[in-house]
Amino acid sequence: AQSVAQPEDQVNVAEGNPLTVKCTYSVSGNPYLFWYVQYPNRGLQFLLKYITGDNLVKGSYGFEAEFNKSQTSFHLKKPSALVSDSALYFCAVRDDDKIIFGKGTRLHILP
Amino acid sequence: DTAVSQTPKYLVTQMGNDKSIKCEQNLGHDTMYWYKQDSKKFLKIMFSYNNKELIINETVPNRFSPKSPDKAHLNLHINSLELGDSAVYFCASRSRGNTGELFFGEGSRLTVL
Numbered sequence: 001a002q003s004v005a006q007p008e009d010q011v012n013v014a015e016g017n018p019l020t021v022k023c024t025y026s027v028s029g030n031p032y033l034f035w036y037v038q039y040p041n042r043g044l045q046f047l048l049k050y051i052t053g054d055n056l057v058k059g060s061y062g063f064e065a066e067f068n069k070s071q072t073s074f075h076l077k078k079p080s081a082l083v084s085d086s087a088l089y090f091c092a093v094r095d096d097d098k099i100i101f102g103k104g105t106r107l108h109i110l111p
Numbered sequence: 112d113t114a115v116s117q118t119p120k121y122l123v124t125q126m127g128n129d130k131s132i133k134c135e136q137n138l139g140h141d142t143m144y145w146y147k148q149d150s151k152k153f154l155k156i157m158f159s160y161n162n163k164e165l166i167i168n169e170t171v172p173n174r175f176s177p178k179s180p181d182k183a184h185l186n187l188h189i190n191s192l193e194l195g196d197s198a199v200y201f202c203a204s205r206s207r208g209n210t211g212e213l214f215f216g217e218g219s220r221l222t223v224l
Binding site: 032034036038041042043044045046049051088090094097098099100101103104 | 115142144151152153154156159161166167201203205210211212213214215216217218
């Protein structure tokens with residue numbers, strides 16, 4: 001079965017600094033990987049996906065993610081964090097018709 | 112227009128009661144899902160329907176019964192509510208032909224007393 005792991009429960013970053021939220025995956029075959037963001041009391045919003053092609057994928061709100069096959073990772077990145085980026089971030093993988101989510105990483109951007 | 116809408120947003124009820132949550136999407140998607148998010152924010156898939164046909168049932172207790180009258184609607188009925196059913200339930204949809212990104216509703220917070 002496909003799965004993703006998010007090793008960090010929480011990440012704290014100062015505003016203006018680069019941020020990274022980590023995700024590793026375990027799949028058989030080619031992975032379909034996603035990042036979603038959840039703001040308080042809201043539903044999840046799609047940020048970006050990797051299907052095939054370039055290892056660096058760009059998404060919404062200035063986020064990007066780097067697919068690394070040798071390290072089985074798909075880390076979410078942003079060059080300069082904003083306070084408004086503070087939210088819960090989920091990595092996800094597609095397993096046939098299922099989208100399986102990691103446990104989430106809470107991102108705090110400190111002013 | 113809200114793409115995926117759920118009602119009610121909040122639901123407080125007593126143990127043993129029966130309740131329903133409704134979901135509608137106006138995106139023209141073929142596939143709809145129910146996810147449960149617990150107090151630790153873990154998201155667990157429960158059910159999925161494609162064009163009114165059940166395609167995923169993740170060993171959810173049979174007190175939970177999804178119903179899809181058409182591909183734009185997926186409702187969730189819960190019988191004999193238990194304390195452990197307290198959670199936020201999210202409806203989501205996606206186009207079957209796409210690579211998998213989901214569109215989520217805003218969630219329905221169920222509290223069982």
